[in-house]
Every structure is written in C-alpha cells, then in structure tokens.
Amino acid sequence: MNALTLPDIAAQALRQAHPLEWVGMCGIALPVLLDGKKLPATADAGVSLDNGEARGIHMSRLYLGLETLEQETLSPGLLRRVLHSFLISHEGLSNNAYLTIHTDLLLKRPALVSPLSGWKSYPVSIEARLKNQMFHVELKMALPYSSTCPCSAALSRQLIQQQFVDDFANRTLHHDEVLAWLGSPEGIVATPHSQRSTAQLSLRLHESLDELPLVAIINDAEAALGTAVQTAVKRADEQAFALANGQNLMFCEDAARRLNLALKRSPGVSGFQIRVIHAESLHAHDAVAESRWNWEAA
Numbered sequence: 393m394n395a396l397t398l399p400d401i402a403a404q405a406l407r408q409a410h411p412l413e414w415v416g417m418c419g420i421a422l423p424v425l426l427d428g429k430k431l432p433a434t435a436d437a438g439v440s441l442d443n444g445e446a447r448g449i450h451m452s453r454l455y456l457g458l459e460t461l462e463q464e465t466l467s468p469g470l471l472r473r474v475l476h477s478f479l480i481s482h483e484g485l486s487n488n489a490y491l492t493i494h495t496d497l498l499l500k501r502p503a504l505v506s507p508l509s510g511w512k513s514y515p516v517s518i519e520a521r522l523k524n525q526m527f528h529v530e531l532k533m534a535l536p537y538s539s540t541c542p543c544s545a546a547l548s549r550q551l552i553q554q555q556f557v558d559d560f561a562n563r564t565l566h567h568d569e570v571l572a573w574l575g576s577p578e579g580i581v582a583t584p585h586s587q588r589s590t591a592q593l594s595l596r597l598h599e600s601l602d603e604l605p606l607v608a609i610i611n612d613a614e615a616a617l618g619t620a621v622q623t624a625v626k627r628a629d630e631q632a633f634a635l636a637n638g639q640n641l642m643f644c645e646d647a648a649r650r651l652n653l654a655l656k657r658s659p660g661v662s663g664f665q666i667r668v669i670h671a672e673s674l675h676a677h678d679a680v681a682e683s684r685w686n687w688e689a690a
C-alpha cells in the first residue's frame with residue numbers, strides 16, 4: 393500500500409448524521425510572540441462540524457494553520473487570519489472557527505523604593521472566534537494582589553487604644569515615653585489580617601483594535617487595586633508595602649467596584665466580567681465579589 397491509497401476515515405459518510413458545535417484539538421504546544429517576547433503557550437483550535445454527513449474534520453489542517461502564530465506578534469488581525477484559514481480548509485464542513493491561546497505573560501516590575509526589579513507572571517488566555525461571519529476576541533487574565541481587611545484594621549485600632557489606656561491611665565504624658573511605647577510590641581498589640589487575593593478578568597475588545605492591550609489592561613487594573621504583589625523586596629520596599637496596605641484597606645466589594653470603574657475607562661474594552669477572590673486568612677473559605685458590564689453570554 394502506498395501513500396495514495398491511505399484510507400481517509402474522516403471523509404466517510406455516516407449512518408447517524410449529526411452536526412457538532414465544536415471539534416478540534418486542545419493543548420497544542422507552540423511558542424507565541426507577545427509584548428516583544430517569545431512565550432511558551434498552548435492552543436485550543438476547533439471548528440464547528442455543520443455538515444452532519446461528514447464523519448470528521450481534518451485535524452492536521454487546523455494544526456498547520458497555527459504555523460503563522462510563531463512568526464508574527466499576536467494581534468486581533470493575526471487571530472482573524474488563522475481562523476479564516478481554518479474555515480477555508482474546511483469548506484463545505486464548517487461555518488464557525490475557534491482558537492484559544494493560553495500563556496503566561498512575563499512583566500518586569502520595579503520595587504517600591506529600592507532600585508531593584510523582578511519578573512511577574514500573569515496567566516493569560518486569548519479567545520478568538522469567527523462565528524456567523526462575526527469576529528470576536530476575549531481576554532482572560534488573573535492578577536495577584538494584597539488586600540487588608542478594613543474591619544480587622546478598625547478592631548485592631550480599638551485594641552491599641554485600650555492598651556494605651558491601660559499603660560498610660562492617670563499619668564502625665566511625656567513625648568519620649570509615648571514615642572518609645574509606639575515603637576514597642578505594646579504599641580501594636582493587634583494587627584489586621586491581610587490576604588493574597590486574585591482578580592480574574594474576562595474582557596471583550598472593540599472590533600477595530602489593531603493590538604491586544606494586555607499590558608495596558610494589567611497596568612490599569614493593578615493601579616486601581618493599589619497593592620499588587622511585589623517581586624524583589626528589600627526592607628525599605630517591605631515598609632513601603634506595609635504603608636500602602638495601611639492606606640488601602642479593602643473588602644472584596646471595594647476591589648470589584650474599583651476594577652469596574654478602571655476597566656470601563658480602559659481603552660479598547662467593550663465589556664467585562666470581574667471576579668475577585670480574597671483568600672481569607674481569617675477563614676478557611678474565600679470572600680468573593682463579581683461585577684459585569686456589557687456582558688451577555690456569547
């Protein structure tokens with residue numbers, strides 16, 4: 393048997409004809425170009441199988457359609473061309489095409505005070521689809537940040553006041569003594585709890601965009617949250633972080649509202665869904681808030 397006689401099972405007719413919404417491959421390893429870097433990624437590539445008589449799609453054609461992704465920077469235009477190539481290679485079989493890229497964006501972040509910096513990794517998914525001849529792109533990303541509980545801060549302040557009353561009741565106050573007390577463990581008998589928190593963002597983009605505004609959106613969201621987790625940290629940076637947290641007390645509701653306002657102003661964003669998760673150190677469960685804008689199920 394030579395190559396010309398290889399059996400083509402995908403082309404076989406079916407007894408039970410039925411169209412399928414999505415057929416393809418998930419977890420294809422490939423490099424992508426983003427933010428001037430070549431990043432390891434995985435792709436989920438698929439098409440609808442609208443011709444219910446056909447046994448299968450042609451997986452290899454989708455796989456080969458991904459080749460341009462390692463040569464050009466990821467952009468809405470590039471994703472659209474790849475999706476178009478999926479449909480061209482499945483003429484008569486498929487009307488809709490789908491492509492999701494999963495990667496970790498690496499951004500270099502400066503320390504708060506010292507002249508140091510370090511890398512932060514942001515899990516990102518870029519979901520593109522060409523459905524009913526309409527092209528859509530959605531971005532998904534996760535941002536870690538620190539949140540300090542405002543209720544816990546108020547309760548701690550009250551305990552510090554009580555300790556002050558206990559230690560200084562019926563005494564003349566001397567500046568030196570009070571200063572020394574403030575620097576002692578008694579001066580901070582209680583501390584509010586903070587938690588590492590995560591903002592999960594799902595965003596739809598305006599169709600006219602030439603670029604994927606991933607870095608701009610991450611920067612806008614981190615600025616709104618105020619206390620993004622740090623990379624390289626010396627004591628001076630840790631002190632600045634402690635001050636930033638003290639000035640930035642927030643419940644999960646506060647974080648969700650801040651992100652809502654910031655993302656509405658972020659250029660290129662046409663709708664979003666936000667979910668913030670405060671992995672509480674007070675509880676074994678999480679505090680969670682969600683917010684949506686121009687977000688109907690696609």
Ligand SMILES: Nc1nc2c(ncn2[C@@H]2O[C@H](COP(=O)(O)OP(=O)(O)OP(=O)(O)O)[C@@H](O)[C@H]2O)c(=O)[nH]1
Pocket residue numbers: 400402447448449450451452453
């Ligand atoms: N459709 C389909 N193909 C599968 C599946 N699992 C593995 N494959 C294989 O994917 C390989 C590539 O399929 P095709 O793209 O149709 O390959 P081909 O017939 O050589 O390529 P064309 O000539 O372009 O059609 C085949 O060897 C299939 O057996 C599956 O679940 N569905």
